[in-house]
Amino acid sequence: MTKIGSEASSLLSAVKDIVPALRANGQQAEDQRWLPVANLDLLEAAGVFRMATPRAFGGLDLSLREQSAVLAEIARGCPSSSWVSMVWVSSAWMVSLFPEELQSEVFKNPSVRISGGFSPTGTLVPAGDGYTLNGTWGFNSGCRGADWNMMLANVERPDGSVDEAVVLVPIDQFTVDDDWNASSLAATGSCTTHARDVHVPAHRVVIPAEAEAAIAAGIELPPPPPGRGYGLYSFLFSQAVATFVGIARGALEMFLERLPGRGISYTAWDDQAEHPVTQIQIGAAASRIAAAEALSEQMYELLQTRADAYEELTLEERGAVRGHSAYAVQLCKEAVEILYSASGASVIKRSVPLQRFHRDIQGLSLHGWIVLNTNLELYGRLLLGKDPQTALL
Structure with missing residues (x-):
């Protein structure tokens, strides 16, 4: 498993501390159709937007694995905050691969968005x-x-x-x-x-x-930054999974928080936690989340190993990243669906964050990058030795 360094651990701890505030601001964020200033200030103060900025420009230069751990933690509090953070820091990582003149211009602000x-x-x-x-x-x-x-x-x-x-x-x-x-x-x-x-x-x-x-033509171009040459699409596809993992973790946490004292309407069950079906549902959801996390860890380990060795992923490996990313997303979506369906009618109230997490993961799973059938078809074609029929690898 790829290790998390001390700076990443400190950032992750800081983000864990602000998760309750991010979650509490969720309805306001949805109402105004943009992140509250409070969320942005909390993320900025924690150092989230410096994650991908090179150290030479005052950034943290965190690895893909480390960035993704932080993004998943943000999603546990607010899926939209995580997705926007992912867009901003992944774009900053892309700039770190560009010529020095452009980097110097963009990274004048290490927390550039x-x-x-x-x-x-x-x-x-x-x-x-x-x-x-x-x-x-x-x-x-x-x-x-x-x-x-x-x-x-x-x-x-x-x-x-x-x-x-x-x-x-x-x-x-x-x-x-x-x-x-x-x-x-x-x-x-x-x-x-x-x-x-x-x-x-x-x-x-x-x-x-x-x-x-x-x-x-034989012209040697500058190599990517040490340990950060992940390959554009493999980086983007695999990092996007972090938000889904965080949404699913948050949904499980909120489901368990709401469970004590809840009965099952129109039945003799006055404690839902005692019902075998509920126990199975929780076990099924938690297992899906764990499987998604394992797939993510496998991808991050592969990409980091190749980046550290200045090696490009093979075509088959890039196809696997796309296929595994989409499947991890599917597992997270299924986990949230299970928890939502087991939450009773009160879950539809806007004051219950779990309903927003459910809607967010449903919509986000339709993103063109990570639609399940598209990515599994591509992965399957490569496993069968066929042309992937796309350059987005």
């Missing part, structure tokens, strides 16, 4: 010393409180050629629509953002195809 949209729904046209950006990106989680926005866009050149690029722009150069009204993850502020004729300096645009061409 970077939202992102990973659908190439924008265009970049060469202009002067950079590019002109236009586009619209939906489901932009965390954009309401971000400093920067990291987007995918297509570079359109005069010769007709097109390359996909990652572009980083200060959030104040985007227009943000207040259009996030959702039944789950309501407080993530996943609004739509627009760029209209925004000038982007060349150093803020990274074109993966150019790096691949340089490697093919």
Whole structure:
């Protein structure tokens, strides 16, 4: 098992202390469709937003495993707070792989908050010393409180050629629509953002195809930071699981807290905890959570081992990360469903946080990254020696 260092342990302890406050603020967060200032201040003070920032810029430079442990703990208190934190710190990790000039600019604030949209729904046209950006990106989680926005866009050149690029722009150069009204993850502020004729300096645009061409030409590129070259999609898919694990842990905890003194309506059972079916349900839910945690640990160990050795994951390993991530998510979702269905009619009250956790995990499990059948199909194709039919590995 990957070890957690002293700094990560201190951060994890600090986050555990604020879980009750995060949970208590859950209804306010949902009502205002964005995280309360109190939540953001608590997370900031704990050091959450410095997790992925390199030490050279005043960050903690935590490993994938360590970051995920913190994100799971946040989700135990507030799923939306965890998801937004995940978006911001995973984007910061991505910046740590970029050229030094861009890192120096972005990490002037070690607790930088970077939202992102990973659908190439924008265009970049060469202009002067950079590019002109236009586009619209939906489901932009965390954009309401971000400093920067990291987007995918297509570079359109005069010769007709097109390359996909990652572009980083200060959030104040985007227009943000207040259009996030959702039944789950309501407080993530996943609004739509627009760029209209925004000038982007060349150093803020990274074109993966150019790096691949340089490697093919024998040009040696700088290696990733020591122990942090996890591979983009394997990192994103596996880290996303942490929020689901935390939601399931929180749901189990809240179910057990509500159980004492509860009977089963219209029956002779005046203590639900004594009913064998309830005992089976708790055991089934807890076992699913433990299985999801075990799959996560396996993925984090694999990714860390490869990163420490400066090795890339094999195609089969990358497929396994996608398949196992989706299956861990499914296990967590099933655990929460079991607990919700065993909670009686009073669980539907908005004052009972368990109903929000149930809605959040239902909605979040529909995310395109981690839809079960899509990822299991991909994993199965690779196990059968077939083409995965996707580049998102």
